[in-house]
Amino acid sequence: MALLEASKSWQGSAPGSVNPDLASERQTASFCVERLTALLDGGAEQTRIRRAVVDAIESDPVFSRENQYFQTQNERYEAAVRKAVHLQKKMHEMGWTENGPEYKYIYRALSGDVAFLLHRVFMRSISVLGSDKQIAKWIPLATQHKLIGSYAQTELGHVGRSATHTVVFAQLYIHGKCYGIHPFIVQIRSLQDHSLCPGITAGDIGPKMNFEHIDNGYLLLRNVRVPRENMLSKFCEVRPDGTYVRQGSQKINYFTMTTVRISLISDEVLTPLMKACTIAIRYSVVRRQSKLKPGEQEAKILDYQTQQEKLLPQLAAAYAFYFTNDYLQELFNRGYREIQRKNFDMLPELHALSSGFKAVITQHCTAGVEICLRACGGHGYSLLSGLPSLYTKILASCIYEGENTILLLQTARFLIKCFMAASAGQPVPPSVTYLAAVKHGKCPAKNKLDFLSPDIYIEAYQHVAVRLTSNTAAKLQDLIQSGVKKHDAWNQCTVQLVQAAKAHCHYIAVKNFAETVEKLETKAGIQKIMKHLCDLFALHGIFSNTGAFLHDGYTSAAQMDMVTASYLDLLAVIRKDAVPLVDAFDFTDKSLNSALGSYDGHVYQRLYEWAQRSPTNQMSPAYERYLKPLLHNTLSKL
Ligand SMILES: CCCCCCC/C=C/C(=O)SCCNC(=O)CCNC(=O)[C@H](O)C(C)(C)COP(=O)(O)OP(=O)(O)OC[C@H]1O[C@@H](n2cnc3c(N)ncnc32)[C@H](O)[C@@H]1OP(=O)(O)O
Numbered sequence: 001m002a003l004l005e006a007s008k009s010w011q012g013s014a015p016g017s018v019n020p021d022l023a024s025e026r027q028t029a030s031f032c033v034e035r036l037t038a039l040l041d042g043g044a045e046q047t048r049i050r051r052a053v054v055d056a057i058e059s060d061p062v063f064s065r066e067n068q069y070f071q072t073q074n075e076r077y078e079a080a081v082r083k084a085v086h087l088q089k090k091m092h093e094m095g096w097t098e099n100g101p102e103y104k105y106i107y108r109a110l111s112g113d114v115a116f117l118l119h120r121v122f123m124r125s126i127s128v129l130g131s132d133k134q135i136a137k138w139i140p141l142a143t144q145h146k147l148i149g150s151y152a153q154t155e156l157g158h159v160g161r162s163a164t165h166t167v168v169f170a171q172l173y174i175h176g177k178c179y180g181i182h183p184f185i186v187q188i189r190s191l192q193d194h195s196l197c198p199g200i201t202a203g204d205i206g207p208k209m210n211f212e213h214i215d216n217g218y219l220l221l222r223n224v225r226v227p228r229e230n231m232l233s234k235f236c237e238v239r240p241d242g243t244y245v246r247q248g249s250q251k252i253n254y255f256t257m258t259t260v261r262i263s264l265i266s267d268e269v270l271t272p273l274m275k276a277c278t279i280a281i282r283y284s285v286v287r288r289q290s291k292l293k294p295g296e297q298e299a300k301i302l303d304y305q306t307q308q309e310k311l312l313p314q315l316a317a318a319y320a321f322y323f324t325n326d327y328l329q330e331l332f333n334r335g336y337r338e339i340q341r342k343n344f345d346m347l348p349e350l351h352a353l354s355s356g357f358k359a360v361i362t363q364h365c366t367a368g369v370e371i372c373l374r375a376c377g378g379h380g381y382s383l384l385s386g387l388p389s390l391y392t393k394i395l396a397s398c399i400y401e402g403e404n405t406i407l408l409l410q411t412a413r414f415l416i417k418c419f420m421a422a423s424a425g426q427p428v429p430p431s432v433t434y435l436a437a438v439k440h441g442k443c444p445a446k447n448k449l450d451f452l453s454p455d456i457y458i459e460a461y462q463h464v465a466v467r468l469t470s471n472t473a474a475k476l477q478d479l480i481q482s483g484v485k486k487h488d489a490w491n492q493c494t495v496q497l498v499q500a501a502k503a504h505c506h507y508i509a510v511k512n513f514a515e516t517v518e519k520l521e522t523k524a525g526i527q528k529i530m531k532h533l534c535d536l537f538a539l540h541g542i543f544s545n546t547g548a549f550l551h552d553g554y555t556s557a558a559q560m561d562m563v564t565a566s567y568l569d570l571l572a573v574i575r576k577d578a579v580p581l582v583d584a585f586d587f588t589d590k591s592l593n594s595a596l597g598s599y600d601g602h603v604y605q606r607l608y609e610w611a612q613r614s615p616t617n618q619m620s621p622a623y624e625r626y627l628k629p630l631l632h633n634t635l636s637k638l
């Protein structure tokens with residue numbers, strides 16, 4: 001009866017007022033929220049531009065998401081196509097261009113609720129793998145939506161019902177010789193009437209857990225002739241006489257995946273977790289349940305230590321991975337500059353880190369969103385909370401752009417190679433130089449405060465990552481030396497290889513967070529609160545993986561008690577700033593689209609009002625057909 005009980009508290013709420021339980025949380029912030037928002041945006045000017053974009057999009061009724069939770073798959077698709085088409089007009093009106101400062105905020109402002117996502121991946125493929133001539137031909141057509149692109153790599157393809165063109169990844173054969181996977185632009189539908197081109201079978205794959213607004217499809221090509229010039233040929237080319245010419249690494253043909261894996265982290269993965277934290281934390285200070293202290297009113301559920309332990313590590317992870325994303329972007333920009341100069345030296349490291357972090361971040365954030373959902377009790381399960389759709393959306397990110405296990409094994413392959421190279425005294429890329437520095441010492445922490453020292457916990461993470469990699473490399477070698485075939489030996493090590501890859505990424509995420517905090521301005525309380533979050537992120541990782549840290553005695557059981565003590569202390573400290581920390585993410589109510597998470601905290605009023613809009617509250621034909629005869633029958637017996 002939570003709704004009825006709580007409904008008493010909102011009946012008198014004035015328009016524009018904020019629920020006092022939420023308002024009081026904002027009065028005690030230990031830092032300047034606006035400064036933190038600017039930090040996350042990369043400066044106050046970026047915040048201004050972002051807000052202007054959000055405002056322009058949200059004030060346009062075509063982009064409204066008001067009834068989204070009540071729409072069918074077809075309705076969502078149609079609305080998303082309408083928005084995508086309207087967006088072109090809007091961009092023109094507003095003077096926003098693909099290269100302008102506003103562009104990166106548009107998708108976030110639309111909350112991803114727009115069709116033709118894969119059109120962006122299509123364009124990305126051409127931009128990074130196409131020759132200058134191909135870019136000059138295709139990119140303007142794609143930018144103006146004179147064609148609709150998609151990306152067909154996985155067997156059964158993914159093209160759906162909108163696309164007119166696709167980039168197909170297929171084996172290249174010349175005179176019967178296979179040259180491996182290459183990207184080809186293929187027209188699949190008529191630009192006149194949208195009918196399928198000869199030899200093409202394609203369609204939508206049907207209902208999914210989410211992404212109803214995106215049409216994922218199947219594609220079959222039978223005797224389809226693709227012109228030679230349609231093979232993307234920045235790095236590989238087939239000359240008219242059939243000669244194959246390649247510049248640099250064959251693996252560059254996989255580069256679209258690397259770029260997309262990095263670019264999806266922000267909008268597709270971090271944003272859902274940040275929104276989920278915002279909703280769950282705001283709700284947790286509005287929702288009162290049970291008595292914490294005898295004789296007092298019911299407590300805010302965020303005051304329970306267990307509730308803090310659910311939500312605050314997710315909040316810390318959101319910040320940690322926000323900074324990891326900056327690290328990856330920077331690495332990518334450097335790597336891509338070199339690749340454009342046809343220097344492919346950074347490609348293996350870039351591939352290993354983008355794959356590993358894509359897997360680790362999507363895994364962590366998906367679990368985090370689910371925790372937020374469950375932490376809101378029964379209301380979290382309602383679509384109107386906004387949490388189920390965040391969850392079903394983010395879950396897909398563990399699968400697309402490379403299923404996570406496959407990606408972690410890619411990272412592990414790189415780690416094993418580098419470990420072998422480092423052990424033989426050869427140079428290795430910067431992110432793995434630590435593998436050469438195998439130490440067999442013990443954790444030097446003497447008390448719980450020592451575990452708030454980044455040097456202490458970074459070294460513990462490093463130790464675990466080195467141990468998992470070196471032990472697995474040794475097992476692999478032993479198996480091979482004992483006569484097991486290389487591929488069988490690899491398969492027998494894959495569970496441990498996945499552990500090693502995760503440990504490597506976790507170590508880098510912790511180290512990068514600590515280094516970022518170190519460089520922050522000390523004014524306005526920002527550095528202090530970020531340090532708390534960094535400590536929490538690091539200690540949560542140790543607390544929830546105790547086996548890995550205790551395994552070889554690097555950390556003792558007594559030290560684990562110290563970790564636990566510091567970790568629990570931090571929960572109580574960060575709890576005080578929990579609401580300001582999510583306010584700093586600066587999501588508007590429209591973008592949260594949540595009855596539980598709005599800025600004013602009028603949870604029950606919204607839940608009630610939104611529920612009224614549900615088509616399920618209209619009289620169903622089931623009444624006339626089935627219930628009425630049934631009940632009338634009962635009536636005659638009373
Ligand atoms: C705007 C965002 C919106 C989000 C929408 C999302 C829409 C989703 C789209 C998709 O899902 S598209 C499909 C994506 N598919 C994948 O990601 C497949 C995952 N599998 C792989 O990546 C595989 O590695 C592969 C590329 C299919 C190749 O597999 P294969 O078994 O043939 O070879 P491997 O042994 O794995 O690798 C050979 C060799 O190549 C290196 N390598 C692999 N990938 C890359 C890369 N991206 N960059 C650089 N190098 C790469 C790999 O390390 C091996 O090297 P060596 O160890 O042999 O030196």
Ligand SMILES: Cc1cc2nc3c(=O)[nH]c(=O)nc-3n(C[C@H](O)[C@H](O)[C@H](O)COP(=O)(O)OP(=O)(O)OC[C@H]3O[C@@H](n4cnc5c(N)ncnc54)[C@H](O)[C@@H]3O)c2cc1C
Pocket residue numbers: 118151152153154155157158211216396399400401402403405406
């Ligand atoms: C929402 C969504 C959108 C998508 N959009 C596109 C798109 O636009 N274009 C496109 O081409 N694709 C797209 N995909 C497909 C996506 O890229 C693939 O689903 C993904 O790469 C996984 O491949 P798979 O489905 O073949 O899974 P599988 O490879 O069959 O994996 C199934 C299971 O087998 C395991 N497995 C497979 N191989 C190995 C191995 N070597 N070692 C150990 N375990 C293994 C995996 O870990 C997993 O547990 C999309 C998928 C989704 C969910």
